[in-house]
Amino acid sequence: MIDNVGFSYSERAVLRSVTLSAGEGEFLALLGTNGSGKSTLLDIVSAFRKAEKGSVTIAGRDQQLWSRREMSQRVSHLPQSVHADLPFTAEQLVAMGRYPHTDRWFESDEDHRCIRQAMERTRCWEQRDRVFGSLSGGERQRVLLAACLAQSASILLLDEPSTFLDIEQQLHCFTLLREEARTGKLCVAVTHDLNLALTYCTRLIVLAEGVVAHDIPTPRAHENQEWLALFSSRLSMGSTPAGTPWIWYR
Amino acid sequence: MSSQQFSFAARNSLTLAVAVFVVAAVVLPWVGAGPISLARVLRHEAPDYEILVQLRISRTLLALVAGGALSLAGALFQAMLRDALATPYTLGISAGASLGAVAVIAAGWESFLGIPVTWLGALAGAFGVLALVIGGAFRRRQISAFSLLLTGIAINSVCAAFIIILSSFAGMSRSFSIARWLIGSVDATSYGSLGAFSVVVFLTAIVILSQARSWNLLAVGERWAASRGVSVGTLLGTGYVAGSVLVAGAIALTGPIGFVGLIVPHLVRSRVSPDHRVLMPCVFFYGGALLAFCDALGRIVLPPAEIPAGAVLAIIGGPYLVWVIRQRVPAEEV
Numbered sequence: 001m002i003d004n005v006g007f008s009y010s011e012r013a014v015l016r017s018v019t020l021s022a023g024e025g026e027f028l029a030l031l032g033t034n035g036s037g038k039s040t041l042l043d044i045v046s047a048f049r050k051a052e053k054g055s056v057t058i059a060g061r062d063q064q065l066w067s068r069r070e071m072s073q074r075v076s077h078l079p080q081s082v083h084a085d086l087p088f089t090a091e092q093l094v095a096m097g098r099y100p101h102t103d104r105w106f107e108s109d110e111d112h113r114c115i116r117q118a119m120e121r122t123r124c125w126e127q128r129d130r131v132f133g134s135l136s137g138g139e140r141q142r143v144l145l146a147a148c149l150a151q152s153a154s155i156l157l158l159d160e161p162s163t164f165l166d167i168e169q170q171l172h173c174f175t176l177l178r179e180e181a182r183t184g185k186l187c188v189a190v191t192h193d194l195n196l197a198l199t200y201c202t203r204l205i206v207l208a209e210g211v212v213a214h215d216i217p218t219p220r221a222h223e224n225q226e227w228l229a230l231f232s233s234r235l236s237m238g239s240t241p242a243g244t245p246w247i248w249y250r
Numbered sequence: 251m252s253s254q255q256f257s258f259a260a261r262n263s264l265t266l267a268v269a270v271f272v273v274a275a276v277v278l279p280w281v282g283a284g285p286i287s288l289a290r291v292l293r294h295e296a297p298d299y300e301i302l303v304q305l306r307i308s309r310t311l312l313a314l315v316a317g318g319a320l321s322l323a324g325a326l327f328q329a330m331l332r333d334a335l336a337t338p339y340t341l342g343i344s345a346g347a348s349l350g351a352v353a354v355i356a357a358g359w360e361s362f363l364g365i366p367v368t369w370l371g372a373l374a375g376a377f378g379v380l381a382l383v384i385g386g387a388f389r390r391r392q393i394s395a396f397s398l399l400l401t402g403i404a405i406n407s408v409c410a411a412f413i414i415i416l417s418s419f420a421g422m423s424r425s426f427s428i429a430r431w432l433i434g435s436v437d438a439t440s441y442g443s444l445g446a447f448s449v450v451v452f453l454t455a456i457v458i459l460s461q462a463r464s465w466n467l468l469a470v471g472e473r474w475a476a477s478r479g480v481s482v483g484t485l486l487g488t489g490y491v492a493g494s495v496l497v498a499g500a501i502a503l504t505g506p507i508g509f510v511g512l513i514v515p516h517l518v519r520s521r522v523s524p525d526h527r528v529l530m531p532c533v534f535f536y537g538g539a540l541l542a543f544c545d546a547l548g549r550i551v552l553p554p555a556e557i558p559a560g561a562v563l564a565i566i567g568g569p570y571l572v573w574v575i576r577q578r579v580p581a582e583e584v
Contacts, residue, residue, distance in 0.1 A: 043473070046473075046476070046477045047476070048472075048473050048476040048477065068476070068479050068480065068481050069479040071479070072477055072478050072479035073479075075477065076477060077473065077476075077477035079471065079473040079474060079477075082470055082471045082473075082474055083332055083470065083471055086469070086470060086524075087334075087469075087519055087520075087524035088466070088469075088470070088524050088525070092466075092524070092525055093470065096463075096466060096467055096470070096474075096478060097478065099463050099466075099467065099478050099479060100478055100479040105527060106260070106527065151478070157477075
């Protein structure tokens, strides 16, 4: 639950008053133009940034009352980018997702099982011994996504998870996230691909002018198409032969 | 790789590093301009016994501990700043320590209560910079690697300017002393000082190593670390203070020998593991062994003259740095 959250960079108010609630089993697409505050909102929910006003409640408890570690056991965050030239292998990076769950110096067999499962699901197990910096952009993105899955959090915040992925991998990524949501997790993905959002997500949250301008259940996205105009005047909405809303460019 | 296999590989790497450290501690005191007779040492006969016990052993142990401390600080700062070229110099502590030592040399002070004043000057300079950087880098009660780096660079420049000014007004003989100190060298020291320094290094190293998993996370990014349970501001502050204590103590006793803090973490990262749970202890042991080796080498290359360990390290470290830069392929070009 996000209530009346505000945040500004110096004088520029990015988020004025964002109020939003979401529960388990939902897959939210967080949409908006560049600079509309999508990444900032994820930073605030993951407690990387502190809101200037308002509050965030997670699992019925104020975010401020959770310790860092408790937060990381519940909330996993895929950042928009990480330093590409990392010396770690893909497996070492994914293993970092297990850190919040153990005090052991090295990972247990159970941790290794989670790591392998996450890497197989994101199709990067074959690259496990390769140095992260030597991977292609798409391979890196799959490794980072695997690290988020290995964290076994109930809330996944993903900042542009399909960046660098080819079309097949984008579809696989969003299918995976939808599966996660169906197991009772809450997934929030920032994306600029409106058709991916319409196909896989359960709700569309559109940020504009520092507030939630539109909060639309995906099946009703075609009913009122005002939200489309926020992105471009050249967008139109039709539907696929299967009846799914589909956006095309004029 | 199963956890047992991983632990086995890590244990092997650590065992080898400890073995190199121990071999250096046992063998290197025997290396020097003049031969030392084991038989005479065992009979406590002069001068062999005094040379070995009073000079060579304390000097080797100092090199082992100071080299380990500086290398560990280098690995720590590289993780904190996510910059493979960060050294104990980068955050200004070394420059502050140097300015403190240079100021007391320029003033002509030599000792206070039997303690060399250069030690006190270096410690005062290092902790003065520590206070300045922490004060300057904190913003909205937050600290970031970027603000630490920028503040450190600014303080480095200011300290370098003051060192030049002090050197130019210090007169010929003191200027020579300043230049000699700034190269960095390992000299025999009292076992009391060595013991106190070793205790400080040991306790600080424990603090740093206990956070090894967090350094892994921070080496990826601050956001990455925060969403995996790390309190980034607190961790950066702890790392900066702990690294500064290591650097200040080592530099007070040896002068600024920064290259060891660059070379050793790179070697261990590429040859052993980038995982800080393995990397950091290995870096400590190999760093100590390398500085002690350079010091021993400096004793035998041009006898009876001695080349300071800092100069030997720089001769090895300079070409290595060039090689590192040539080897670095930005990930975007892969």
